[in-house]
Amino acid sequence: MTVFDVLNLAGTIAFATSGAFVAMSKKFDPFGVFIVAFVTALGGGTLRDILIGSSPVGWMKDTTYVYVITVTVVLAIIFRNKLKHLSKSLFLFDSIGLGIFTIIGTEIGIQANFSPVISIALGTMTAAFGGVIRDILCNEIPVIFRKEIYATASIAGAIAFIILHYYNVNNNITYVITTLIIIIIRLIAVRFKLSLPTFYTIKKNEL
Amino acid sequence: MTVFDVLNLAGTIAFATSGAFVAMSKKFDPFGVFIVAFVTALGGGTLRDILIGSSPVGWMKDTTYVYVITVTVVLAIIFRNKLKHLSKSLFLFDSIGLGIFTIIGTEIGIQANFSPVISIALGTMTAAFGGVIRDILCNEIPVIFRKEIYATASIAGAIAFIILHYYNVNNNITYVITTLIIIIIRLIAVRFKLSLPTFYTIKKNEL
Amino acid sequence: MTVFDVLNLAGTIAFATSGAFVAMSKKFDPFGVFIVAFVTALGGGTLRDILIGSSPVGWMKDTTYVYVITVTVVLAIIFRNKLKHLSKSLFLFDSIGLGIFTIIGTEIGIQANFSPVISIALGTMTAAFGGVIRDILCNEIPVIFRKEIYATASIAGAIAFIILHYYNVNNNITYVITTLIIIIIRLIAVRFKLSLPTFYTIKKNEL
Secondary structure, eight states, X not given: OOHHHHHHHHHHHHHHHHHHHHHHHTTOOHHHHHHHHHHHHHHHHHHHHHHHTOSSOHHHHOTHHHHHHHHHHHHHHHTHHHHGGGHHHHHHHHHHHHHHHHHHHHHHHHHTTOOHHHHHHHHHHHHHHHHHHHXXXXXXXXXXXXXXXXXXXXXXXXXXXXXXXXXXXXXXXXXXXXXXXXXXXXXXXXXXXXXXXXXXXXXXXXX | OOHHHHHHHHHHHHHHHHHHHHXXXXXXXXXXXXXXXXHHHHHHHHHHHHHHTOSSOHHHHOTHHHXXXXXXXXXXXXXXXXXXXXXXXXXXXXXXXXXXXXXXXXXXXXXXXOOHHHHHHHHHHHHHHHHHHHHHHTTOOOGGGTSSSSHHHHHHHHHHHHHHHHTTOOHHHHHHHHHHHHHHHHHHHHHTTOOOOOOTTOOGGGO | OOHHHHHHHHHHHHHHHHHXXXXXXXXXXXXXXXXHHHHHHHHHHHHHHHHHTOSSOHHHHOTHHHHHXXXXXXXXXXXXXXXXXXXXXXXXXXXXXXXXHHHHHHHHHHHTTOOHHHHHHHHHHHHHHHHHHHHHHTTOOOGGGTSSSSHHHHHHHHHHHHHHHHTTOOHHHHHHHXXXXXXXXXXXXXXXXXXXXXOTTOOGGGO
């Protein structure tokens, strides 16, 4: 088990926890909580595998993640009142997950000889689209379309990854730098309440 | 045409009817009613086929189901006011559908040498996720995440199926027992208004 | 670059613009606006490719469309207040897109030896389901399930395409007739405010 695997698991646990909490806040039953946690953690990678035609999708071949998510959901339900006070740890985990999942997706794109722009899209999809599916299942507008620098951090990391890879920088260094870029952008964005501008002047009834 | 085919058709018709009624209650036009009926009946199996990489998906190769659903939708629209009084028959059909679709999905998983836990997931997905996509298309929170013992009945049936299959029980007996387990669990759950507990203590603004 | 390519691009631009405007009206940030524009333009074709097992999906192999959509989104954001006055041009573009995308999807179905009914479904899916995914991402009930003759126009065009193809009519003539049928049906429907009937008598609490 490498450092990479450990970080990957940390990301999976963080994403599953995030999904479980959103589902509990919506008063879902344990089945619903599990499903939402599952798609939050694995939905982005699943969509990536479907789009590139890698089948069966990853979690069907290696069930480790299914078990990890199951344990995470059970613990999240049991300790739901205590975990609220761990929001800073969860934020850190979530940022690690965003970083790691971006790297995994981008690297899969490069290995499969997709163009850089598609590889970046695969990285960001892997990292950020589990949350989109989570929000759709919870009947919410996907939060990453409106708030915070989230997908933007993933895109920046994926671009850095592509550049470092192009210059044959050592893999481990590339992983660390990419993840750090993503975490730092998120920290700065949340600390200073930065978000991308939106365009309020269009009213719906004007369309 | 075997007993299995008959039950499969009964399940398809029940699911399509359920989808058609939800769509009509949302004031969808006939095209919308058809699409929602279609995804309710075939959405779970379609998702399963996509995830395991079986393409083209089932209903593209055998259009029987497309025609069955079309006729079902036309009849549901024509007899919409009379069908309301058939809610008990519809409930029974729907439970049969849940049972049959669980068996189909679980068996596909076993045949393709997936692990038991993935096979159970495929069975439940086949049976219960058409309804999830139906609710998403209708802009509702998926009802199976919040109400009734529904997916839980499917999971229980899929586990029974795996066990009976492991002990080489005759297929027809396995089918009957699995379907009966699912129908009985649902009947008991609805009769006694049982549902899984939810976790109200988490407020959304506490996240 | 053929006339077909030009029309295809016009359709892509129109669909992307439509997606961008809906996303801006929902106050999405630029990332969200891009994603919604992207799925509106390419979501239908992506779903088609996934269902028939054509992988990787089209836009991953030819990134032209990614760049066209990116430029479209940037222009839509910059000129958002001026474009409002272009609603008639946008309507025409959108109808062209509906026509072209219907043809592309139906032809792919025929080439892959799918039955006529599945080919029609693929055509309509290619043309109309980007809008469905757009509406789901924006947490709205898909507009094509309730308003206007939209998918119906696509279905009519796809049927015409199948018939003309069956009688070996010259391809270019088939393309023109099919697109004209779709555009004319839409023009008439919008001009006379035609829509399919809905079935109001069913109340949700009666189910």
